[in-house]
Amino acid sequence: MRLRVRGSSGAAFRSAALPTAVLALGGTGCASLTTSATEVGGVRMTDERPMRDGGSLTVAFKSDPDKLDPSLGSTLVGRSVLAAMCQKLYDTDARNHIRPQLAGKMPEVSDGGRKVVIEVRKGARFSDGTPLDAKAVETSPRRHRDLPESARAGELEPVQSIEAVGGDKVEPRLKEPYEPLLGALADRSGMVMSPRALKRYGKDFAAQPSCVGPFRFKQRVAGDRIVLEKDLGDRIAVMYLGEIVEVAPAAELFAVPKHPYTQALLSAVPVPDPPAQRARQRIVLEGDLTGPVFPKAGGGTQTVDHCRFHTRCPLAYDRCRTQAPEHRTLPGTGPDGSDGGRTVACHLVEDDGTAPRRGGAAVRRPARGDRPLAPLAATTRQRPPDSHHPTATTPQTPAPQTPTP
Incomplete structure (x- = not known):
């Protein structure tokens, strides 16, 4: 039985993979770290060979681990695998x-x-x-x-x-x-x-185990191999002027951005499909930047009593100018309809996770009496402006007419 541990091009096996291999080899009675070629003055407790980024580490087990479920597992080889992906x-x-x-x-x-x-x-x-x-x-x-x-x-x-x-x-x-x-x-x-x-999986948790650990479960082929991969996380945080405005799993963020700033950012990302790219509408932000938060003299930070994005947001209301939004966890954003741990700081995103939209979809106001700020600080365009393709965001001044004598 083989345990294959995969890293990534940007992650070294310094703190997780190598100790896991040591535990697995020592715990299952396979090859010892001590050999006639490497032993100097007793049993060697560490491996001094140079590390490298990425790659795969393969560990041999003497038997097939049982269920990869901390509640049901009872073998030492199973515990060795769980130790790499399930912290305690x-x-x-x-x-x-x-x-x-x-x-x-x-x-x-x-x-x-x-x-x-x-x-x-x-x-x-x-x-x-x-x-x-x-x-x-x-x-x-x-x-x-x-x-x-x-x-x-x-x-x-x-x-x-x-x-x-x-x-x-x-x-x-x-x-x-x-x-x-x-x-x-x-x-x-x-x-x-x-x-x-x-x-989601109940008693079949061992088929798709999920814990907190340096590696996560990737694949199991009974009697042959178990594959773990480096858990680098798949969550993205979007920042504006030094403040996180939205956090979400990558797939969810790209599929349905919630914060107006995230929507503007992703509208500028090209897609590898020329017809689709030409049909896309890019959100162009205008307006002045609000200042970032600087430390006060003598310690502490300035108090922000507004949304930092309100001067450029095309959907801003009075409340955005007078009250800083709090981070809220949105329900039902996980792949199975459960809480996916997605957070957003925006008055315009509904408690049920409904995102503000432009063009034909009404945006519910966050509080009665709120009025839109004017003028709206963004327009949309289908391609960047240049001298050959004028757009609504680059008004053209008519050429002066030369009077005829």
Whole structure:
């Protein structure tokens, strides 16, 4: 059985792939790192060979891993594969000391050891784009404990309840003090699975596993190979004057841009289809730039009380000029209709994710009494202006008439 780990042209196997290979080889009894050609003064714990960007790393296993499901898996070779793509709440270092991994810090224990509070690391995402938060973390330990076929049930049997507290903390309540809990959470019982993937695949999660980790699942051919690829993320953040205005998975962003600035940006991207390119309407932004936010003297930053894009936005209203929009998570933008973790900062995007549109589609005003700002700060054109192809954005001055005598 082979585990093939793929990198990318811009990512080196320095922090993820090589340690994974060491774990897999050492854990399964395959070839040792120590050879007669490389051993100098004892067992070699690191590989000093030079690294290179990209490429593939192939690891041989002595047997076929079982299900790639942290709840159901029970073999060491299966754990070696999962370790490359499923991080845990806690992990062990080279001295076998437990350290936070997906947890933000070591847990807080109270009530005589019966109450444990785990802070969840901020900013992480599962390989399918789902944000990592307390609610997502809450799902996996419950499944580990309650799934009838779970191989983790005994490890978490003393856990009476698991609840998300706010957006960034999980609180397991124990029937009695249980010292091995932290060790269990530093192994497969601490691996956190994407709640979206669990909802979509259920007991077949092993066919399309999705976790938080340096690699993500790509392919499995039974009895032959498992392919993981570097998880570089597929999300794009759009910035305007130093502020992020929209974040979304790449496919969704290109298919349906929500923010007016994103729409203008993508309208300028050429497509490799001449007839389609000629038919496209480009959004040309005009108007003055609002200034970026500069630090105040003595510390702090300036307060922005408007949308930075309002002076160039063709759909701006009074509210855009007097109130800075907040980032909102749009529902139903995931591939299966679930929350895809897409965020946008725009008053004109509806709570249901409906984007503002031009030309024949009415744009609902964000608040009663709002009035459009005038004049509108953009026009559309089908091709860039030049001296041979005048457009509406480059008005032509009629040539002066020479009076006849």
